[in-house]
Amino acid sequence: MELTRCSRCGAFYANTGYVCSKCSDQDNFELSTFKKYVEENGVELKSLSEISTYTGISEKNLNRFLDYDGLEGYKKFLKEL
Numbered sequence: 276m277e278l279t280r281c282s283r284c285g286a287f288y289a290n291t292g293y294v295c296s297k298c299s300d301q302d303n304f305e306l307s308t309f310k311k312y313v314e315e316n317g318v319e320l321k322s323l324s325e326i327s328t329y330t331g332i333s334e335k336n337l338n339r340f341l342d343y344d345g346l347e348g349y350k351k352f353l354k355e356l
């Protein structure tokens with residue numbers, strides 16, 4: 276059985292997904308907050324730290340979200356502005 280380390284809490288877990296089952300609700304919630312923010316405000320000329328300030332999501336987690344399926348498009352706007 277292959278174990279993955281949860282990128283939110285550091286615990287090892289065996290299920291698939293980006294984070295462990297304990298963290299997945301919070302992760303999904305922050306992901307949808309991030310998506311909603313981008314849909315409403317656009318990503319041009321915004322840095323991750325600015326988005327972090329507005330959404331309350333840590334830059335570390337925002338960085339992870341950029342690697343999630345479906346968010347590739349955000350990446351080119353949000354890198355190191």
Ligand SMILES: [Zn+2]
Nearest residue numbers: 281284295298
């Ligand atoms: Zn976790």
